[in-house]
Amino acid sequence: xxxxxxxxxxxxxxxxxxxxxxxxxxxxxxxxxxxxxxxxxxxxxxxxxxxxxxxxxxxxxxxxxxxxxxxxxxxxxxxxxxxxxxxxxxxxxxxxxxxxxxxxxxxxxxxxxxxxxxxx
Numbered sequence: 855x856x857x858x859x860x861x862x863x864x865x866x867x868x869x870x871x872x873x874x875x876x877x878x879x880x881x882x883x884x885x886x887x888x889x890x891x892x893x894x895x896x897x898x899x900x901x902x903x904x905x906x907x908x909x910x911x912x913x914x915x916x917x918x919x920x921x922x923x924x925x926x927x928x929x930x931x932x933x934x935x936x937x938x939x940x941x942x943x944x945x946x947x948x949x950x951x952x953x954x955x956x957x958x959x960x961x962x963x964x965x966x967x968x969x970x971x972x973x974x
Contacts, residue, residue: 856880856963858949862934863968870972871937876949876965878930886952886960888925888932892945892970899948903934916942939972946970 862874878885889904903923904912911923922935932949949965 856882856951856953856955856961858951858963858965860947860949860965860968863947863970865971865973866939867974868940868972870939871935872939872970874934874936874947874949874968874970876932876951878951878953878963881955882930882953883956884954885927885930886954888949888951890923890932890934891948891950892943893948893967894945902947905932936970939970941972944970944972 856878857880858876858878860874860876862872864872866872886907887904890902891899892902893899902914902917903921905923905925913921920938925932946967947970948967951963953963954960
């Protein structure tokens with residue numbers, strides 16, 4: 855059993871910043887890729903950023919230069935620093951992780967989602 859717990863969402867004005875965090879717990883042998891996705895009602899969930907176990911990152915074009923993904927492997931936690939937020943960033947943000955529980959078994963997990971609202 856693996857659980858991803860997210861925090862850090864909230865209300866912020868355009869140009870403001872938020873920092874999201876997601877901590878994985880449970881029967882974890884190894885966490886591979888971790889990332890953040892977001893979803894707006896009526897639209898498909900879209901990738902925001904990913905980070906490999908060795909720190910390689912990938913970002914959606916819409917957030918490049920504004921968002922930074924990072925992780926603390928010792929604490930099984932991934933972060934998303936969001937700067938210069940725009941109204942179009944408003945969405946529910948979901949943590950995602952590829953986790954090996956027991957060799958060779960692994961699976962993909964989602965957090966419950968945290969609301970980010972950018973509005974003046």
